[in-house]
Amino acid sequence: MSWNEPGGDKKDPWSGRGDQKGPPDLDEAIRTLQEKLGKIFGGGGGGGDGNNGGAPSQFNPANIIKNLGYVAGIAIGLWGLTGFYIVDEGNHGVETRFGRYIGTTQSGLNWHIPAPFERVDIVNVKKNRVIEVGFSSRSAEQSVANDALMLTKDENIVDVRLGVQYQIKDAKDFMFNMANPEATLIQVTKSAERSVIGSSTMDFVLTEGRSEIVTRIKKEIQNVLDSYKSGLQVTSVNLQDAQPPEQVQNAFADAIKAREDQQRLINEAEAYSNAVVPEARGAAARKEQEAEGYKQQVIAQAEGETSRFTKLLGEYTKAPEVTKKRLYLESMETVLSSTSNVMIDVKAGNNVMYLPLDKIMQQQQAQQPSISSNPVVSSDSNSNLRTSHSQAAVEEAAAAERAVSSRGRENDARGR
Structure with missing residues (x-):
């Protein structure tokens, strides 16, 4: 049966006290605890025989201090290891000692005095942060009327929605100089936006002035x-x-359409002007050049004729009859060279007429004339054969001869 059942021997199998009755001895419990502590800290047990029992263990102060130093060193080492921290790429670490700024650390492995003496706050300086003024992308109501409506310089109201992206360029200033940086940035953005919009006209804001x-x-x-x-x-x-x-978007759309039509018509007119004006200027310049060329030609021709007449007058003064005859022959040659009429002098005693048919045919093929009738040739034994064209040429030659003769007589009169 069990030791604690009725009729048992009442022996506690764990106490080891045998037949001892009653509660355990307090002195024995204290002595056992002292022995265990002595083993831990290196203390030796007291001597004595088995009958009288062992003396209480004595503490060794040197061993106790040594062991406490080990424990303290291990604890300090573990506490110091908690001061290592890693700053990721794109972040900065802001170190503070009892709340006062100490320094800023870059990315990598760093160390600081562990808490409670120093603290490190990691700040992401590469992240793009966004604030929205006049609208909210996270809300069903896209426009925030109180922030979006602004008054322009010409006393019109416009609905402006602005988005601002920003980064942290100085972690220290960001941590210590403003209590709520994002709220401050929103207020600064509203103030700057109203200042710029208020100094601009409505047309400038809505059209070409956006950038x-x-x-x-x-x-x-x-x-x-x-x-x-x-x-x-x-x-x-x-x-x-x-x-x-x-409320006024429809009227404003009509105004914009009218402005666009106006600009389109202006552009078309400018394009037409750019096409016509240079052409007219070119034609005018061409006319001016032609007139200048004709002027120079007439002047040069007149000067040439004057020079030729002056020289001819000198020759006529020297030999009037020879010069007169030469002028007559040259005039007749010039007049008759441009006509196809043939003149025959029958007094020469040879009334056989030779026609160069081969050359006439070549001339006709070159000019492609339409021959309606052959030239009429009439002969008269007492006069030359003439056509109407040759008669006119002779009359012109006679007029030139008379003019030269009158000019010669005048020169003779001046000479006398």
Whole structure:
């Protein structure tokens, strides 16, 4: 039966006290604890015989201090290892000692005095952060009327929606100089936007001035942030939309259409002008050149004729009869060389007429004339054969001869 059942021997198999009755001895429990502590810290047990029992163990102070030093060293080493930290690429670590700024660490493995003395805050300086003014991409209501409606220089209202992207350029300023950097940036953006829009006209904002307005807003925002030493860098400002209020959009669309039609007509007129004006200027320049050429030609021809007549007058003064006859022959040659009529002097005693038919045929083939009738040749024993053309040529030659004769007589009179 069990030791604790009725009728058992009441012996505790774990106590080892045999037949001992009653509670355990307090002195014996203390002595056992001292022995165990002595083994841990290297203390020796006291001597004595088995009948009297062993004396209490004595503590060794040197061993205790040594062991406590080991334990303290291990604890300090483990505490020091907790000061190692890794900063990922694109992040900066801001170290503070009791809340005061110590330094900024770059990416890689770094160490600081562990808590509670120092603390490290990791700041992502490469992340692009975005704020929205005048609209919200996370809300069903795309336009925020209080922030989107703005008054322009010409007292018109426009609906402007702006998105600003920014990064952290200085982790220290970002951590310590502003309590809420994003809220501050939103307020600065609203102020800069209203300042720029308020100094511009409505047409400039809605049409050709978008890029200039974005540049001015970005510059003004950055100037204010730098004056605050916020540690923020504005990377881009995006004008999401700029339009008149919904109530007047239809009228504004009509105005834009009319303006576009006006510009189209202006462009067409300019294109027509660019096509016609140079052509007219070219034609005018060509006429001027032709007139100038004709002027030079007439002047040169007149000068040549004058020079020739002067020289001819000198020759006539020297030999009037010879010069007169030579002029007559040259005039007749010039007149008759351009006609196909043939003149025959029957007084020469040879009335046989020779016609160069081969040359006449070659001339006709070259000019491709349409021959309707052969030339009529009439003979008269008392006069030369003439045609109507030859008669006119002779009359012109006679007039030239008379003019030369009268000029010669005048020169003779001057000579006398």
